[in-house]
């Protein structure tokens with residue numbers, strides 16, 4: 001994007017980070033079009049929005065309540081949000097997630113074993129998409145034979161998320177959601193007859209002073225995991241490969257010091273944030289960086305831009321494998337901070353550790369056309385591993 005074009009939006013092109021820098025420096029709060037959402041580019045402002053759930057509501061849908069189905073925690077405010085989050089959070093504690101580690105290592109190893117060396121392959125197809133789907137499928141008790149169908153539902157629902165919230169969902173995504181609901185309803189009924197130990201089994205059983213989750217809430221949570229946990233983790237894996245290409249020394253550093261994998265993942269979440277932006281609705285008149293915004297307007301905190309803000313991060317456009325402190329907002333902040341954060345970190349860590357153990361180089365086949373910065377990341381990423 002040209003730096004002389006005032007107030008133009010960052011292009012969703014090969015690299016949006018120049019555009020984000022322009023916004024931070026010259027137009028930290030901009031409206032994309034008349035009556036459109038306000039995008040917010042600086043770390044301090046994005047942080048303040050995520051922290052203040054009273055002023056910045058997550059109930060953003062414009063669909064009438066009767067069409068929305070059971071509320072999802074991501075798009076609800078307290079007290080509904082607290083009730084839903086309390087009911088499911090026990091299953092996402094580090095001790096619960098640690099139980100999945102062996103299985104994730106095994107799955108990741110199998111997928112890497114199947115990746116040929118010295119020839120071009122699509123990393124999204126080979127590893128970055130299937131691994132997170134397998135992990136979530138496992139948590140929900142989806143059997144291996146149903147995995148392909150589950151992935152197809154997930155893709156259909158995710159590709160239509162904007163329409164689901166703000167407009168009319170496509171017939172394909174409605175159909176995918178209906179089929180998936182029917183599938184999980186059957187599973188939930190099976191679990192009620194014969195309890196299971198996986199996440200869905202625990203959720204069916206969990207009871208707190210808030211009561212139990214009903215069928216609609218359980219189905220809504222299954223959908224939420226697909227939306228929130230799949231493409232984002234895919235994006236973290238493709239971001240890591242891009243970093244191996246751009247900063248080849250990091251592979252060697254990880255080989256020698258595998259304990260750097262954790263801080264590599266934190267820095268990857270900052271540097272190429274897979275959850276690049278979120279959305280809120282103002283509950284009252286506000287002022288952000290001098291810009292007045294009325295009640296009831298949509299605000300889009302640009303997480304990917306906040307994470308490159310040179311006001312907070314020294315050498316913000318440099319990838320530092322051991323950056324510390326690293327106050328990135330890649331997993332959100334406040335009451336909606338990523339519920340799957342431990343899992344996302346664990347998956348990311350296992351992937352980068354195993355890639356560093358196996359390969360001396362990971363290169364992008366077409367670096368000039370590979371996109372960054374879209375929600376989730378690129379849909380295809382041709383790479384060559386050696």
Ligand code: HEM
Pocket residue numbers: 050073074075085136224225228229230232233236269273274275278279329330331332333335336337338339340341343344
């Ligand atoms: C690298 C991967 C991931 C990234 C970058 C990511 C990022 C985020 C972010 C930024 C939010 C807050 C959104 C907001 O405030 O509007 C969020 C929320 C959430 N994430 Fe993740 N996420 C990842 C992986 C996962 C995984 C693996 C799961 C579950 C299996 C998950 C489940 C959730 C849920 C349920 C929420 C909603 C929490 C709430 O509303 O209280 N995420 N995530």
